[in-house]
Amino acid sequence: MAVIHWRPREFYKEQFLDLERIQDEMNRLFNFSLLRKGERESGLLESDWSPAVDILDSKDSLMVRADVPGMDKNDIDVTLHGDTLVIKGQKKKENNTSENGLVRTERYCGSFYRAMRLPSEVQADKVEANYTNGVLELVLPKSEKAKPKQVKVDIK
Amino acid sequence: MTLLKLKDNEEVRRVVEPLVNVREADDRVVLEAEMPGISKDDLNIEIKDNELIISAKARGVEVPSGYSVVHRERFPMEYERRFIVGDTIDRSKIEARYRDGILEVSLVKSASAQPRKIEIKG
Numbered sequence: 346m347a348v349i350h351w352r353p354r355e356f357y358k359e360q361f362l363d364l365e366r367i368q369d370e371m372n373r374l375f376n377f378s379l380l381r382k383g384e385r386e387s388g389l390l391e392s393d394w395s396p397a398v399d400i401l402d403s404k405d406s407l408m409v410r411a412d413v414p415g416m417d418k419n420d421i422d423v424t425l426h427g428d429t430l431v432i433k434g435q436k437k438k439e440n441n442t443s444e445n446g447l448v449r450t451e452r453y454c455g456s457f458y459r460a461m462r463l464p465s466e467v468q469a470d471k472v473e474a475n476y477t478n479g480v481l482e483l484v485l486p487k488s489e490k491a492k493p494k495q496v497k498v499d500i501k
Numbered sequence: 502m503t504l505l506k507l508k509d510n511e512e513v514r515r516v517v518e519p520l521v522n523v524r525e526a527d528d529r530v531v532l533e534a535e536m537p538g539i540s541k542d543d544l545n546i547e548i549k550d551n552e553l554i555i556s557a558k559a560r561g562v563e564v565p566s567g568y569s570v571v572h573r574e575r576f577p578m579e580y581e582r583r584f585i586v587g588d589t590i591d592r593s594k595i596e597a598r599y600r601d602g603i604l605e606v607s608l609v610k611s612a613s614a615q616p617r618k619i620e621i622k623g
Contacts, residue, residue, distance in 0.1 A: 351574050397574040403567040410562075412575060414537035414602030449523035452535050464571050479537030479602015 348461045351397050393455030396432070400461065404493060407463055407485040414479030415452065421481060425469045432481065433458045465491040515578035519555070519604070527616050530590070530608045536580045537602030538562070546597050546606060548586065553595075555604060556581040589614035 401408040411432055413421060421434040435456045467485040475482045519534040536544075536557055543558040557580040564570060586592075586608065594609035 348572055398572070399562065399570070399575045400572040401564055401568040402571045403565075403569070405567075407571075408565070408568055410575060412537045412602070414535045415533075416601065446524040446526050447522060448525050449521065451520040452522045452533065453520070461572070476601070478539060478599075479535070 348398075348400075351395055394453055394457050395459045396457055398432075398459055398461065400464070402464060406487055407465065407467060409461070409483040409485065411459065411481045412479065413457065413476075413481050416476070416479075418476040421476065423472070423474055423481075423483065425467070425472065428463050428466060429460055430463055430483075430485075431458070431460045467491070515559075515576060516581050517578045518582045519580050521582065528610055530610070532584070532604075532606040532608070534580075534582065534604045534606070535602060536560075536599075536604050538575070539580070539599075541599045544597075544599055544604060546595070546604075548592055548595065551586055553584045553586045553606070553608075554581065555584075555606065 396411045396413050399408075399410045401410075409430060409432075413432075413434065416434055416436060420436065421432070424431045433456065436454045463485065466488040468488050471486045473484045519536045521535075522533045524531045524533075532555075534555060538560040539557045543560070545554075545556045545558075547554050559577045559579050562575045562577050589610050590608045591611040596607040596609075598605050
């Protein structure tokens with residue numbers, strides 16, 4: 346199963362700012378030359394981080410859980426493209442200015458993006474999403490043909 | 502306390518320091534700590550000597566019955582972080598709330614530490 350890897354937030358970002366600028370520049374170049382305009386938005390390098398995700402499987406449904414603390418639930422975007430589930434979102438950046446009084450910023454801000462191929466086909470119109478205590482929980486009912494069937498085979 | 506089992510007899514306690522943002526205003530200092538996936542009752546905030554300790558019992562990442570794990574990145578872990586609190590904080594006026602995975606602790610400065618406008622007479 347193809348899963349886009351977890352990229353934890355960078356804890357000590359400031360030390361790597363210069364390096365990051367070079368990386369940004371490289372990413373920009375790659376996006377510019379290798380991807381057509383329409384694909385750029387879904388580029389994996391566009392997001393600031395990717396949340397940790399669990400994928401669980403049962404007889405009737407799949408469950409996906411992601412840690413996305415401190416979000417407004419309207420700013421989380423969940424979409425299904427065929428068998429690929431995409432979770433993305435955006436949180437407003439806050440800069441260290443005297444206006445908001447921020448003296449230390451370790452918490453993530455910016456955009457996040459996570460895409461994963463689901464292990465079985467699901468009914469896209471029956472997906473349920475819940476956001477509690479900073480955890481996004483999705484329950485995706487499997488389509489009829491993806492459910493395991495028990496077939497009794499007679500041995501002669 | 503939930504422990505992560507490595508082998509049958511070996512258990513490892515995972516303690517994670519939550520990421521925090523700190524804001525300072527004239528009358529208070531506010532900490533915002535990212536602690537997703539715990540319930541309010543599992544949170545503990547205490548002040549001991551000059552240390553403020555925020556902690557939470559292992560967050561639940563139980564697999565609901567009937568489900569099996571396909572892919573896992575979220576593990577049971579405890580949260581704990583300590584902060585040194587200066588004398589300017591009024592220890593009787595610490596407030597906290599937990600919402601959307603963020604613990605917000607509000608530390609009120611004592612009256613003498615707050616900026617005061619001095620009137621000019623005459």
